[in-house]
């Protein structure tokens with residue numbers, strides 16, 4: 001099954017003892033590049049782009065669902081650890097494929113729940129699977145489970161591109177479990193969430209995402225400087241939580257956007273839903 005990549009522009013961390021109540025509020029968007037997951041009879045091995053790997057969320061789901069005798073095969077168009085929600089895509093894909101084997105009638109929200117818990121336990125995500133489940137441009141109004149997600153209709157979706165440039169890797173866990181970062185993220189994230197709800201447009205999402213990375217200090221100098229160079233586009237910011245730039249632009253702007261970047265990945269907005 002294909003699960004799209006997900007980019008969070010800004011967020012707030014909510015941490016509780018119960019992993020179901022732990023999560024993030026915030027805003028993100030799914031793109032048409034992502035992860036495809038298959039399961040085959042095997043010995044519980046996990047493969048990511050043909051490499052055997054102990055990928056924490058996938059392993060957690062295999063253990064949680066207590067299903068034996070299968071290997072999980074992830075093929076991803078995007079790398080892990082770059083703020084593109086790839087670990088969440090692996091988690092949701094794995095839960096769905098195992099669910100299909102265990103009980104084809106299994107409630108999809110139950111599978112989303114299993115994927116969310118695995119992301120929280122591994123420290124690899126707080127809200128990506130929610131955005132991936134609903135698809136498109138989403139505002140996560142409440143953290144964790146059950147999801148309270150507002151899906152925003154995008155007028156003229158096909159006019160837009162999301163262009164991504166990966167500059168490096170960053171482990172999500174190093175940020176979301178650090179009290180100093182949590183304090184900064186939550187202060188700014190709370191305020192911006194109120195702002196987006198007043199005017200939930202893609203352009204406002206990009207503008208607020210840029211304010212978020214500037215005010216929290218999460219962006220590198222290189223990314224901030226690229227964002228300045230891309231000010232002619234519909235907006236540019238850093239994908240949470242990676243050393244990755246993302247840009248919103250239209251057909252008319254894309255040529256100039258690409259001329260600023262070295263290794264751009266050109267994506268479209270993906271609005272498919274899994275529920």
Ligand SMILES: Nc1ncnc2c1ncn2[C@@H]1O[C@H](COP(=O)(O)OP(=O)(O)OP(=O)(O)O)[C@@H](O)[C@H]1O
Nearest residue numbers: 053080081082083084085086087124171172240241
């Ligand atoms: N070779 C590897 N073997 C095992 N685990 C790996 C390997 N490479 C990466 N990982 C794991 O993959 C996970 C990547 O999670 P992370 O949340 O940082 O990335 P992401 O989901 O792609 O991005 P984000 O959550 O920021 O959108 C981490 O748990 C990391 O330890």
Ligand SMILES: CC(C)(CO)[C@@H](O)C(=O)[O-]
Nearest residue numbers: 008024125126127128241
């Ligand atoms: C924590 C996070 C930014 C990591 O990708 C994401 O899971 C989110 O928005 O909750």
